[in-house]
Amino acid sequence: xxxxxxxxxxxxxxxxxxxxxxxxxxxxxxxxxxxxxxxxxxxxxxxxxxxxxxxxxxxxxxxxxxxxxxxxxxxxxxxxxxxxxxxxxxxxxxxxxxxxxxxxxxxxxxxxxxxxxxxxxxxxxxxxxxxxxxxxxxxxxxxxxxxxxxxxxxxxxxxxxxxxxxxxxxxxxxxxxxxxxxxxxxxxxxxxxxxxxxxxxxxxxxxxxxxxxxxxxxxxxxxxxxxxxxxxxxxxxxxxxxxxxxxxxxxxxxxxxxxxxxxxxxxxxxxxxxxxxxxxxxxxxxxxxxxxxxxxxxxxxxxxxxxxxxxxxxxxxx
Amino acid sequence: xxxxxxxxxxxxxxxxxxxxxxxxxxxxxxxxxxxxxxxxxxxxxxxxxxxxxxxxxxxxxxxxxxxxxxxxxxxxxxxxxxxxxxxxxxxxxxxxxxxxxxxxxxxxxxxxxxxxxxxxxxxxxxxxxxxxxxxxxxxxxxxxxxxxxxxxxxxxxxxxxxxxxxxxxxxxxxxxxxxxxxxxxxxxxxxxxxxxxxxxxxxxxxxxxxxxxxxxxxxxxxxxxxxxxxxxxxxxxxxxxxxxxxxxxxxxxxxxxxxxxxxxxxxxxxxxxxxxxxxxxxxxxxxxxxxxxxx
Numbered sequence: 337x338x339x340x341x342x343x344x345x346x347x348x349x350x351x352x353x354x355x356x357x358x359x360x361x362x363x364x365x366x367x368x369x370x371x372x373x374x375x376x377x378x379x380x381x382x383x384x385x386x387x388x389x390x391x392x393x394x395x396x397x398x399x400x401x402x403x404x405x406x407x408x409x410x411x412x413x414x415x416x417x418x419x420x421x422x423x424x425x426x427x428x429x430x431x432x433x434x435x436x437x438x439x440x441x442x443x444x445x446x447x448x449x450x451x452x453x454x455x456x457x458x459x460x461x462x463x464x465x466x467x468x469x470x471x472x473x474x475x476x477x478x479x480x481x482x483x484x485x486x487x488x489x490x491x492x493x494x495x496x497x498x499x500x501x502x503x504x505x506x507x508x509x510x511x512x513x514x515x516x517x518x519x520x521x522x523x524x525x526x527x528x529x530x531x532x533x534x535x536x537x538x539x540x541x542x543x544x545x546x547x548x549x550x551x552x553x554x555x556x557x558x559x560x561x562x563x564x565x566x567x568x569x570x571x572x573x574x575x576x577x578x579x580x581x582x583x584x585x586x587x588x589x590x591x592x593x594x595x596x597x598x599x600x601x602x603x604x605x606x607x608x609x610x611x612x613x614x615x616x617x618x619x620x621x622x623x624x625x626x627x628x629x630x631x632x633x634x635x636x637x638x639x640x641x642x643x644x645x646x647x648x649x650x651x652x653x654x
Numbered sequence: 655x656x657x658x659x660x661x662x663x664x665x666x667x668x669x670x671x672x673x674x675x676x677x678x679x680x681x682x683x684x685x686x687x688x689x690x691x692x693x694x695x696x697x698x699x700x701x702x703x704x705x706x707x708x709x710x711x712x713x714x715x716x717x718x719x720x721x722x723x724x725x726x727x728x729x730x731x732x733x734x735x736x737x738x739x740x741x742x743x744x745x746x747x748x749x750x751x752x753x754x755x756x757x758x759x760x761x762x763x764x765x766x767x768x769x770x771x772x773x774x775x776x777x778x779x780x781x782x783x784x785x786x787x788x789x790x791x792x793x794x795x796x797x798x799x800x801x802x803x804x805x806x807x808x809x810x811x812x813x814x815x816x817x818x819x820x821x822x823x824x825x826x827x828x829x830x831x832x833x834x835x836x837x838x839x840x841x842x843x844x845x846x847x848x849x850x851x852x853x854x855x856x857x858x859x860x861x862x863x864x865x866x867x868x869x870x871x872x873x874x875x876x877x878x879x880x881x882x883x884x885x886x887x888x889x890x891x892x893x894x895x896x897x898x899x900x901x902x903x904x905x906x907x908x909x910x911x912x913x914x915x916x917x918x919x920x921x922x923x924x925x926x927x928x929x930x931x932x933x934x935x936x937x938x939x940x941x942x943x944x945x946x947x948x949x
Binding site: 381583590 | 671679682683685686689690692693694695696697699700703711712713714716737758761762764765766769770771772774777781782784786787788789790791792793794795796798799805814815816818819820822826850851852855875880882883887896898900901911913916918920923924927928931932933935938939942943
């Protein structure tokens, strides 16, 4: 608004000045120029490192490319045909990614909401707990995974050692397919749940108190207030948190590489692991690019879904 | 929302009511404490193991505190591989990325918030669209681009791509939100005093924007410090490693982890960040809340 107004004022000043000395650039033109100048570095970077590569990855996906030899041949949709009809590891990877996501998202969202609700109680020392729950978020995923890999070892890891002390024979967490997936999901939830927690906390702090009070006067108990007032009011936040977590879970890489390396027997190999594996370990960059296109389509459709849902199912938005 | 309950004493007498409240409080602390274990224990175990000998790490029954404080792991960490060098690499790369991102992001964030130019909305949305494109999607073309530029196996990709790519866009978005709330009178007054746009940006807008700059700086530094995929793809030489690559490189001849060194090195990389986080907790939490809300 301010910009518009001053633009008009500039034009006025300009007409008044006409007949006076000729200026090289009118103020409005000068403003525009500065605008472009200010965004120029970022725009250039966007074209070079985001837009260009996105276009390139689509082109690569129709090629057979070798990272080492540099040989490039156009193969049409062969990569995609191979992916969906012949590559059994791909279907395994997709189902792993789905299992990972289906396990991680509900666990993360429910736990983050529960923690945020607990932390919204006025208790002495509550900030201390917030610090602890949030600390893994600022810690590197690599460090977090290394420590958990150590702790989840079969016989010499502290978790199984403590379980042994109370007479439980713990499983080989990271070497048995089903347990490996569970371990990867649960430790990832502990790593990132703090982020959703503080988003929920900010949303809870902004909720109008009058609704709760009215409900209390009407005789509602805490559970009813939570179920019929707080949760519906938090719906926009929940939607956002779910989508952020979904997209994040599709992009997981370092956590799994360091915890299980995608094993045992590819039981925890997810999409980005597979892209890295194909592109930089077997050097099939063309095929890896077609996998990257799949990742792109998945994240894009999730983001679009978020936008359309926002309009429809959210009760309450500023 | 909880303390509303306290306003209504209910049907119970005041004594019983107070008793119930105390019981509630104890249950709350218990729940919070039990939930804290999986968040806190990894840090504890990491730090304590860093002080244990290679044998004591596997001792049964496990020891929450080392029998003797064994400082030598930290020395060995630096002898086993150029960990000091790796530490320095991570520090200076994250520092440069933060500096560059803050500058680029505040420039474009300012322009999108305060300057009208043709196509500004379109360009802003175009830039924002990069938030939907994870770097994992573009890493292969970027690898070829870096090779064509002669930048592969150097730190340049780790510095330039985050500043000018998606990382900077997140920053620009946060900066724009801040600059939108800037009162227009401030700029008008500065203009009357004869400052041009760059002058206003540098002398008026930027100094006021310190909280937003801090948020962008915190998020950017952590992102660079913690990143793993990019250095893994772009860097080969041991001397060029960053901390995340280095941590996973404390292995014996069979590629099995040397736990006492790995955990000592991990401790050295995690604890300084945690200390800064604890000291500047409010800023950290606010920054991450902002970054999340952007959606």
